[in-house]
Amino acid sequence: MELLVDTIAILVGAACLVLTGWHEWFWWRRSSWIKTSGTVSAIDLQGADMNKHPRITFQHEGKVQEFTSQYGGSTCPEAGECVTVLYDPETLKAEHFTLGNRLLFTLAPLAFGLMFTAIGVVGITPLEEKDAEPEAQRIQQEGLEQIPR
Numbered sequence: 001m002e003l004l005v006d007t008i009a010i011l012v013g014a015a016c017l018v019l020t021g022w023h024e025w026f027w028w029r030r031s032s033w034i035k036t037s038g039t040v041s042a043i044d045l046q047g048a049d050m051n052k053h054p055r056i057t058f059q060h061e062g063k064v065q066e067f068t069s070q071y072g073g074s075t076c077p078e079a080g081e082c083v084t085v086l087y088d089p090e091t092l093k094a095e096h097f098t099l100g101n102r103l104l105f106t107l108a109p110l111a112f113g114l115m116f117t118a119i120g121v122v123g124i125t126p127l128e129e130k131d132a133e134p135e136a137q138r139i140q141q142e143g144l145e146q147i148p149r
């Protein structure tokens with residue numbers, strides 16, 4: 001049973017580390033993108049839980065460009081708020097740039113990946129409470145009773 005638990009921990013850890021690597025690669029591809037400012041023009045509600053995704057406008061070569069951020073949540077900037085935008089000048093793909101967008105999906109999976117992988121590799125499993133009575137019986141059977149001082 002312990003082997004199964006350790007194997008599952010390693011697999012979960014590996015999946016988290018792959019997610020970390022994918023997210024870093026995704027942002028590394030954006031290292032050549034241009035950083036500019038944009039304005040939140042509207043809030044789009046997406047998904048079953050109705051996450052808020054900001055729709056943002058920015059200027060490129062005098063033309064207004066608009067996109068909806070892939071990153072959403074229960075909170076986001078208000079309409080009219082100025083935000084930082086990264087965009088590719090060739091394809092005009094853009095993304096809302098915040099420290100949370102940049103690091104949340106890197107640091108959280110990294111921490112969980114390292115933790116689960118360590119648990120699996122080291123073989124740490126939840127410790128069960130030991131019953132003191134079998135130990136006392138073993139001591140009596142082996143004649144190893146301690147002499148009171």
